[in-house]
Amino acid sequence: MPELILATENPGKVAELLDLLAQLDLAGPSRLTVLTPRDLGLSLRVAESGSTYAENAALKAAAYAKASRRAALGDDSGLEVDALDGQPGLYSHRFASLADATDADRRTYLLRQLAGHPRPWTAAFHCTVAVATPQGEVYFAEGTCPGEIIPEERGTTGFGYDPIFLVQGMGRTMAELGMAEKNRLSHRARAVMAAKPILRKVLGFEDRGE
Numbered sequence: 001m002p003e004l005i006l007a008t009e010n011p012g013k014v015a016e017l018l019d020l021l022a023q024l025d026l027a028g029p030s031r032l033t034v035l036t037p038r039d040l041g042l043s044l045r046v047a048e049s050g051s052t053y054a055e056n057a058a059l060k061a062a063a064y065a066k067a068s069r070r071a072a073l074g075d076d077s078g079l080e081v082d083a084l085d086g087q088p089g090l091y092s093h094r095f096a097s098l099a100d101a102t103d104a105d106r107r108t109y110l111l112r113q114l115a116g117h118p119r120p121w122t123a124a125f126h127c128t129v130a131v132a133t134p135q136g137e138v139y140f141a142e143g144t145c146p147g148e149i150i151p152e153e154r155g156t157t158g159f160g161y162d163p164i165f166l167v168q169g170m171g172r173t174m175a176e177l178g179m180a181e182k183n184r185l186s187h188r189a190r191a192v193m194a195a196k197p198i199l200r201k202v203l204g205f206e207d208r209g210e
Contacts, residue, residue, distance in 0.1 A: 002203040005035045007064035007074030007132075009043065012159035013188075017073070020183050020192045024199070032203065040068055053078065053090060057130035058138045065132040071202050073195070077127040077187060079161050081110070081149060083117040089126075092161070107164050111151055121149040125165065125174075125187035129195045131202050139198040143190025147174075158182065 006017050014036055021034050037043060046063045050056040053076040061074030078092040088095030088110065096109040114121050125145045132138045146168040153163035155175025162174035167185060174182060183189045 001031060001033055002205070003033045003035060003070050004199070004203065005037070005040065005042075005064050005068045005070050005072045007037075007046075007060040007072045007130075009037050010159075013075070016179070016183060016186075016188055017075075017192065019179055020189055021073075023183065024192070024196050035068070035070070037064065042067055048076065050076075051090075053126060053128035053142075054130065054140050056090070057128045057140070058132065061130040061132035062136070062138060065134050069134045071134070071199075072132050073129060073192075073199075074132070075127055075129045075188060075191065077125060079110075079123060079125055079165070081114070081121060081123040083121050084113060087113075103160050107153065107161060110149070110161065111164065114149060114151075119148075119151075123147060123149050123165065125161075127187040127191040129188075129191040131195060131198050133202055137202075139195075139202065141191050141195035141198060143187045143192070143194055145174075145185060145187040145190065 006014055008014060018034060042064065044063050044067060046060045048056040048059065050059055056076035057074045061072045064074065065072035078089045080086045080089050096106045098105055124147065127143050129141045130138055148166050149164050150166050154173045155163050157177065158175040165174045167174055174186065
Protein backbone atom coordinates (compact mmCIF):
# COMPACT_ATOMS: atom_id res chain seq x y z
CA MET A 1 0.00 0.00 0.00
CA PRO A 2 1.58 3.34 -1.05
CA GLU A 3 2.28 5.83 1.72
CA LEU A 4 3.02 9.55 1.70
CA ILE A 5 4.11 11.67 4.66
CA LEU A 6 3.30 15.36 4.98
CA ALA A 7 6.43 17.36 5.72
CA THR A 8 4.75 19.79 8.11
CA GLU A 9 3.51 19.94 11.68
CA ASN A 10 1.43 23.08 11.07
CA PRO A 11 -2.14 21.99 11.91
CA GLY A 12 -3.69 24.38 9.38
CA LYS A 13 -1.53 23.05 6.56
CA VAL A 14 -2.10 19.44 7.65
CA ALA A 15 -5.89 19.88 7.48
CA GLU A 16 -5.73 21.51 4.04
CA LEU A 17 -3.31 18.95 2.60
CA LEU A 18 -5.28 15.96 3.89
CA ASP A 19 -8.42 17.34 2.25
CA LEU A 20 -6.61 18.19 -1.00
CA LEU A 21 -4.98 14.79 -1.32
CA ALA A 22 -8.31 13.08 -0.68
CA GLN A 23 -9.73 15.02 -3.65
CA LEU A 24 -7.00 13.97 -6.07
CA ASP A 25 -8.31 10.42 -6.52
CA LEU A 26 -4.76 9.20 -6.99
CA ALA A 27 -5.01 5.57 -6.18
CA GLY A 28 -7.33 3.73 -8.52
CA PRO A 29 -7.81 0.23 -7.04
CA SER A 30 -5.06 0.84 -4.45
CA ARG A 31 -5.48 3.10 -1.42
CA LEU A 32 -3.02 5.83 -0.60
CA THR A 33 -2.22 6.23 3.08
CA VAL A 34 -1.34 9.82 3.96
CA LEU A 35 0.62 10.12 7.19
CA THR A 36 1.44 13.09 9.38
CA PRO A 37 4.66 13.43 11.40
CA ARG A 38 2.63 12.75 14.55
CA ASP A 39 1.49 9.40 13.12
CA LEU A 40 5.14 8.29 13.01
CA GLY A 41 6.31 10.08 16.16
CA LEU A 42 8.50 12.42 14.10
CA SER A 43 9.32 15.98 15.08
CA LEU A 44 11.97 17.54 12.89
CA ARG A 45 13.35 21.06 13.00
CA VAL A 46 14.15 21.94 9.40
CA ALA A 47 15.83 25.30 8.91
CA GLU A 48 14.20 27.20 6.03
CA SER A 49 17.56 28.46 4.80
CA GLY A 50 16.81 28.40 1.07
CA SER A 51 16.74 31.47 -1.13
CA THR A 52 13.59 30.38 -3.02
CA TYR A 53 10.25 28.73 -2.23
CA ALA A 54 11.45 25.63 -4.09
CA GLU A 55 14.61 25.34 -2.02
CA ASN A 56 12.72 25.61 1.26
CA ALA A 57 10.04 23.15 0.15
CA ALA A 58 12.75 20.70 -0.93
CA LEU A 59 14.59 21.00 2.39
CA LYS A 60 11.45 20.04 4.28
CA ALA A 61 10.33 17.26 1.97
CA ALA A 62 13.80 15.70 1.74
CA ALA A 63 14.27 15.74 5.52
CA TYR A 64 10.98 13.93 6.15
CA ALA A 65 11.52 11.49 3.29
CA LYS A 66 14.89 10.52 4.73
CA ALA A 67 13.65 10.25 8.33
CA SER A 68 10.49 8.30 7.48
CA ARG A 69 11.85 6.26 4.55
CA ARG A 70 8.72 7.22 2.64
CA ALA A 71 7.83 9.67 -0.09
CA ALA A 72 7.19 13.10 1.44
CA LEU A 73 5.29 16.17 0.36
CA GLY A 74 6.46 19.55 1.60
CA ASP A 75 5.58 23.06 0.60
CA ASP A 76 6.71 26.62 1.04
CA SER A 77 4.44 29.55 0.45
CA GLY A 78 4.38 33.30 0.77
CA LEU A 79 2.36 36.43 0.26
CA GLU A 80 3.72 38.84 -2.35
CA VAL A 81 2.38 42.41 -2.12
CA ASP A 82 2.97 44.65 -5.14
CA ALA A 83 3.17 47.91 -3.16
CA LEU A 84 5.98 46.38 -1.07
CA ASP A 85 7.93 45.14 -4.10
CA GLY A 86 6.92 41.54 -3.49
CA GLN A 87 7.40 41.50 0.25
CA PRO A 88 6.99 39.67 2.55
CA GLY A 89 7.39 36.84 0.03
CA LEU A 90 9.79 34.17 1.16
CA TYR A 91 9.83 35.68 4.65
CA SER A 92 6.06 35.79 5.16
CA HIS A 93 6.20 33.72 8.33
CA ARG A 94 9.01 35.86 9.73
CA PHE A 95 7.64 39.22 8.61
CA ALA A 96 7.35 40.99 11.96
CA SER A 97 9.58 42.74 14.43
CA LEU A 98 8.80 40.26 17.24
CA ALA A 99 10.80 37.06 17.59
CA ASP A 100 7.74 35.13 18.79
CA ALA A 101 5.21 36.87 16.54
CA THR A 102 1.75 35.36 16.10
CA ASP A 103 -0.27 35.33 12.89
CA ALA A 104 -2.18 38.35 14.24
CA ASP A 105 1.11 40.18 14.88
CA ARG A 106 2.23 39.54 11.31
CA ARG A 107 -1.04 40.83 9.87
CA THR A 108 -0.82 43.97 11.99
CA TYR A 109 2.78 44.55 10.96
CA LEU A 110 1.94 44.12 7.27
CA LEU A 111 -0.90 46.64 7.46
CA ARG A 112 1.42 49.14 9.12
CA GLN A 113 3.87 48.81 6.24
CA LEU A 114 1.06 49.44 3.77
CA ALA A 115 -0.46 52.41 5.57
CA GLY A 116 1.33 54.99 3.41
CA HIS A 117 0.54 53.32 0.09
CA PRO A 118 -2.59 53.99 -2.00
CA ARG A 119 -5.13 51.22 -2.38
CA PRO A 120 -5.86 48.79 -3.87
CA TRP A 121 -3.02 46.78 -2.33
CA THR A 122 -2.82 44.09 -5.00
CA ALA A 123 -1.13 40.89 -3.97
CA ALA A 124 -0.84 37.18 -4.65
CA PHE A 125 -0.22 34.07 -2.61
CA HIS A 126 2.41 31.73 -4.09
CA CYS A 127 3.07 28.09 -3.21
CA THR A 128 5.71 25.62 -4.35
CA VAL A 129 5.17 21.95 -3.53
CA ALA A 130 8.11 19.55 -3.37
CA VAL A 131 7.71 15.78 -3.51
CA ALA A 132 10.81 13.92 -2.30
CA THR A 133 11.69 10.24 -2.31
CA PRO A 134 13.86 8.37 0.22
CA GLN A 135 16.36 7.90 -2.64
CA GLY A 136 16.94 11.65 -2.85
CA GLU A 137 14.84 12.59 -5.88
CA VAL A 138 12.84 15.83 -5.62
CA TYR A 139 10.09 17.08 -7.94
CA PHE A 140 8.24 20.42 -7.93
CA ALA A 141 4.88 21.99 -8.77
CA GLU A 142 3.63 25.55 -8.28
CA GLY A 143 0.40 27.47 -7.76
CA THR A 144 -0.67 31.08 -7.27
CA CYS A 145 -3.82 32.85 -6.09
CA PRO A 146 -4.28 36.55 -6.96
CA GLY A 147 -6.15 39.07 -4.83
CA GLU A 148 -5.59 42.12 -2.66
CA ILE A 149 -4.90 43.06 0.93
CA ILE A 150 -7.69 44.86 2.78
CA PRO A 151 -7.28 46.92 5.97
CA GLU A 152 -9.81 45.06 8.12
CA GLU A 153 -9.89 41.40 9.11
CA ARG A 154 -12.80 39.33 7.85
CA GLY A 155 -13.57 35.67 8.46
CA THR A 156 -12.66 33.11 11.07
CA THR A 157 -11.28 30.17 9.09
CA GLY A 158 -7.80 29.67 7.67
CA PHE A 159 -4.58 30.98 9.16
CA GLY A 160 -1.71 33.35 8.45
CA TYR A 161 -2.72 36.29 6.27
CA ASP A 162 -6.05 34.72 5.20
CA PRO A 163 -8.32 37.21 7.08
CA ILE A 164 -6.91 40.23 5.19
CA PHE A 165 -6.49 38.60 1.76
CA LEU A 166 -9.45 39.29 -0.54
CA VAL A 167 -9.57 36.57 -3.20
CA GLN A 168 -9.82 37.97 -6.72
CA GLY A 169 -13.32 37.67 -8.14
CA MET A 170 -14.84 36.30 -4.93
CA GLY A 171 -15.60 39.38 -2.83
CA ARG A 172 -14.54 37.39 0.22
CA THR A 173 -11.31 36.91 2.10
CA MET A 174 -9.55 33.58 2.20
CA ALA A 175 -10.72 33.30 5.83
CA GLU A 176 -14.36 33.65 4.74
CA LEU A 177 -14.17 30.62 2.48
CA GLY A 178 -15.12 27.14 3.59
CA MET A 179 -12.56 24.37 3.27
CA ALA A 180 -14.12 23.08 0.04
CA GLU A 181 -13.99 26.52 -1.60
CA LYS A 182 -10.50 27.30 -0.36
CA ASN A 183 -9.24 23.97 -1.63
CA ARG A 184 -10.40 24.82 -5.13
CA LEU A 185 -8.95 28.33 -5.27
CA SER A 186 -5.94 28.66 -3.00
CA HIS A 187 -2.31 28.73 -4.06
CA ARG A 188 -1.69 25.53 -2.13
CA ALA A 189 -4.66 23.82 -3.80
CA ARG A 190 -3.39 24.76 -7.25
CA ALA A 191 0.13 23.57 -6.47
CA VAL A 192 -1.08 20.22 -5.12
CA MET A 193 -3.37 19.73 -8.13
CA ALA A 194 -0.41 20.46 -10.42
CA ALA A 195 1.59 17.85 -8.50
CA LYS A 196 -0.85 15.02 -9.25
CA PRO A 197 1.20 13.52 -12.14
CA ILE A 198 4.32 13.71 -9.96
CA LEU A 199 2.62 11.94 -7.07
CA ARG A 200 1.32 9.20 -9.37
CA LYS A 201 4.84 8.62 -10.66
CA VAL A 202 6.60 8.74 -7.28
CA LEU A 203 4.01 6.52 -5.59
CA GLY A 204 4.15 3.94 -8.40
CA PHE A 205 0.57 4.10 -9.65
CA GLU A 206 1.69 4.50 -13.26
CA ASP A 207 3.78 1.32 -13.08
CA ARG A 208 0.68 -0.66 -12.03
CA GLY A 209 -1.46 0.90 -14.74
CA GLU A 210 -3.88 2.45 -12.22
